Amino acid sequence: MRLTPLGxxxxxxxxxxxxxxxxxTGFPGEAATSYRQELKPAAHSFSARASPPPSTSEPGRQxxxxxRQALLGALNDVERSRAGIASxxxxxxxxxxxxxxxxxxxTRHIVYGSNQLQWLHGALGGVTTLAGAAWEVDEPDMELxxxxxxxxxxxxxxxxxxxxAVWTDFLNLADAVLRQCPAYGTERLYADINRxxxxxxxxxxxxxxxxxxxVEAAAVAMPELMGQLTREFHSIHEGARVATExxxxxxxxxxxxxxxxxxxxxxxxxxxxxxAAPATLGMGLVMGSNGVMVGSRLAVxxxxxxxxRRLVQAGIISLPAVSAAVRIHGGxxxxxxxxxxxxxxxxxxxxxxxxxxxxxxxxxxGAGMADPPQxxxxxxxxxxxxEKRGFKGAMDIDQFCVExxxxxxxxIHGGGNWRLGRMWPGEWNRMIMEALREAELEAGRMLTRxxxxxxVAKRMKDYGIPMNFSPWRGP
Amino acid sequence: MSDGHAWRGNWKARLYxxxxxxxxxxxTAFAEARPATPLHVLxxxxxxxxxxxxxxxxxxxxxxxxxxxxxxxxxxxxxRLLSESLPDGWPAVMDDEARFAVAEAxxxxxxxxxxxxxxxxxxxxxALRTTPPPPGWRPSGPDDELLxxxxxxxxx
Numbered sequence: 001m002r003l004t005p006l007g008x009x010x011x012x013x014x015x016x017x018x019x020x021x022x023x024x025t026g027f028p029g030e031a032a033t034s035y036r037q038e039l040k041p042a043a044h045s046f047s048a049r050a051s052p053p054p055s056t057s058e059p060g061r062q063x064x065x066x067x068r069q070a071l072l073g074a075l076n077d078v079e080r081s082r083a084g085i086a087s088x089x090x091x092x093x094x095x096x097x098x099x100x101x102x103x104x105x106x107t108r109h110i111v112y113g114s115n116q117l118q119w120l121h122g123a124l125g126g127v128t129t130l131a132g133a134a135w136e137v138d139e140p141d142m143e144l145x146x147x148x149x150x151x152x153x154x155x156x157x158x159x160x161x162x163x164x165a166v167w168t169d170f171l172n173l174a175d176a177v178l179r180q181c182p183a184y185g186t187e188r189l190y191a192d193i194n195r196x197x198x199x200x201x202x203x204x205x206x207x208x209x210x211x212x213x214x215v216e217a218a219a220v221a222m223p224e225l226m227g228q229l230t231r232e233f234h235s236i237h238e239g240a241r242v243a244t245e246x247x248x249x250x251x252x253x254x255x256x257x258x259x260x261x262x263x264x265x266x267x268x269x270x271x272x273x274x275x276a277a278p279a280t281l282g283m284g285l286v287m288g289s290n291g292v293m294v295g296s297r298l299a300v301x302x303x304x305x306x307x308x309r310r311l312v313q314a315g316i317i318s319l320p321a322v323s324a325a326v327r328i329h330g331g332x333x334x335x336x337x338x339x340x341x342x343x344x345x346x347x348x349x350x351x352x353x354x355x356x357x358x359x360x361x362x363x364x365x366g367a368g369m370a371d372p373p374q375x376x377x378x379x380x381x382x383x384x385x386x387e388k389r390g391f392k393g394a395m396d397i398d399q400f401c402v403e404x405x406x407x408x409x410x411x412i413h414g415g416g417n418w419r420l421g422r423m424w425p426g427e428w429n430r431m432i433m434e435a436l437r438e439a440e441l442e443a444g445r446m447l448t449r450x451x452x453x454x455x456v457a458k459r460m461k462d463y464g465i466p467m468n469f470s471p472w473r474g475p
Numbered sequence: 476m477s478d479g480h481a482w483r484g485n486w487k488a489r490l491y492x493x494x495x496x497x498x499x500x501x502x503t504a505f506a507e508a509r510p511a512t513p514l515h516v517l518x519x520x521x522x523x524x525x526x527x528x529x530x531x532x533x534x535x536x537x538x539x540x541x542x543x544x545x546x547x548x549x550x551x552x553x554x555r556l557l558s559e560s561l562p563d564g565w566p567a568v569m570d571d572e573a574r575f576a577v578a579e580a581x582x583x584x585x586x587x588x589x590x591x592x593x594x595x596x597x598x599x600x601x602a603l604r605t606t607p608p609p610p611g612w613r614p615s616g617p618d619d620e621l622l623x624x625x626x627x628x629x630x631x
Contacts, residue, residue, distance in 0.1 A: 431586045431587075432586070434582075434585065434586040435582045435583045435585070435586035435587075436582065437582070438581070438582035438583075438585040438586060439575075439578040439579055439581070439582025439583070440578070440582070441582075442577065442578035442581045442582050442600060442604075443574050443575055443577075443578035444574075445574075447575065447578070448571075448575070451575040451578070451579065454575070454579060455579045455582065455583065458513075458559060458560070458579070458583070459583060461513075461515040461528065462513075462514050462515050462518075462527065462528035462529050462532070463527055463528070463529050464481045464515075464518070464526075464527030464528070464529070
């Protein structure tokens with residue numbers, strides 16, 4: 001199995017930290033680094049277009065290419081940890097594992113984990129669909145707009161995979177405790193795991209909604225949650241050790257420690273337990289040439305930072321969400337000050353700047369402003385027509401909404417002070433449907449989804465409609 | 476690209492002010508100095524953030540109606556749309572991609588054509604299908620010979 005050498009490295013790391021109590025060799029960042037050494041496309045459908053078209057300008061084309069590469073890299077990372085989690089959960093369901101112990105009372109916890117895999121799979125599938133459509137459309141503005149649409153799904157999948165890895169760690173811990181420490185008591189353990197699930201569930205629910213604002217809030221709140229979960233993990237671990245020692249089973253207590261280091265999935269998620277003294281947020285996080293360092297340890301690689309910088313600058317994911325991920329990898333999870341910032345060097349490396357900050361402020365309900373009205377670029381009353389031409393699922397016409405201020409909205413719908421004269425009703429919906437239908441007649445065949453997007457992109461430019469989509473929030 | 480500013484205030488006054496600033500007496504004259512340029516690029520030259528291609532289109536039509544030069548307006552718009560969708564000229568091989576690019580230009584052209592002239596546009600498109608232009612055909616303006624044959628000026 002691909003993960004084996006990595007796993008061994010992590011076990012060594014864990015043993016070291018257990019034995020010495022020195023967390024310098026924490027594993028999550030390193031695990032992420034090692035994954036990247038063997039990057040292999042997890043997404044499958046991007047190879048269709050052989051070479052970039054000659055018609056588009058070079059800088060625009062390059063930006064799109066870099067953004068797409070960064071997106072695929074991030075997608076690969078998540079796909080890889082999803083596969084690892086899936087295999088862990090499968091092992092846990094085996095009769096001699098957690099699923100078969102304690103009369104199967106922990107089965108529902110394993111099922112909870114498997115259910116999360118499903119939405120994760122769906123989210124990643126959506127990212128792949130949108131990125132594939134972007135790849136085909138060959139129109140830099142539209143391509144970037146489609147890549148930006150992947151944002152909430154990608155962010156949800158990234159944070160969701162981290163959270164699910166932690167949940168799997170808890171299940172493995174439960175398995176180890178049941179196996180090695182009967183003195184701890186099944187009921188106590190059951191209560192522990194239920195409590196952990198209650199901690200995880202709200203964030204997991206928010207992430208699985210794929211709703212942009214909910215996903216963003218959950219992603220930004222991740223470090224604090226990870227801090228709570230880290231405390232829970234160590235408290236169960238310690239409780240089991242003490243109970244076992246009290247029962248006079250010193251050997252078993254020692255074995256528990258050993259067991260935990262050997263459980264296959266424990267490499268994945270939790271940061272080391274931070275020092276008891278309150279730490280200053282960002283303390284010790286330094287941007288070095290290899291990446292973000294915590295002391296002498298690499299928290300996240302320079303490659304990862306560069307990838308995130310590109311995603312942030314393209315407006316695909318937000319700087320606060322990426323900063324949260326850096327804090328988690330850096331083990332800076334105990335601090336409640338979610339709004340406090342990372343050190344400047346790290347922020348700069350992540351591409352922080354006024355334009356990036358502005359990007360995610362617009363349209364945010366939290367900013368105290370009402371969201372501007374949304375407008376379907378692909379007219380809703382023709383939903384069926386678009387569905388027949390491939391606008392379904394992640395490419396549903398509800399994805400293709402733009403926010404317009406009132407005057408503009410009225411104007412393109414032929415209202416307000418928009419007076420074109422009786423000869424030429426230039427109202428957007430009517431115009432775009434006529435253009436599409438006439439194009440279909442002209443081509444003598446059904447337009448492809450891609451052909452539709454290209455045509456629509458050009459007419460949007462004529463109408464001055466910003467190429468920045470946001471999913472329909474409802475009426 | 477405009478982000479809503481284009482519709483603020485009196486955009487027609489704004490548009491003609493910019494045309495005059497550029498030294499032209501009419502929008503048509505301004506546009507003729509930039510043939511085969513996409514409409515949104517014309518708009519950007521007049522006002523980067525506060526005018527749009529469709530405003531330019533509607534005023535070009537208004538001027539054409541006054542001058543009774545609507546067919547010339549149609550040729551002009553078609554040339555702009557063709558240059559945008561087929562930057563390398565009329566395709567030599569009609570594969571799917573080429574077919575959709577041609578359809579994009581001609582379908583949009585019909586949509587941008589006033590009601591009174593839609594039938595004319597249909598006839599022109601039929602003629603282009605029956606007798607396709609030579610590969611690489613890239614009309615440079617409304618006076619293109621082939622276009623004038625297909626869509627001659629109206630009798631005044």
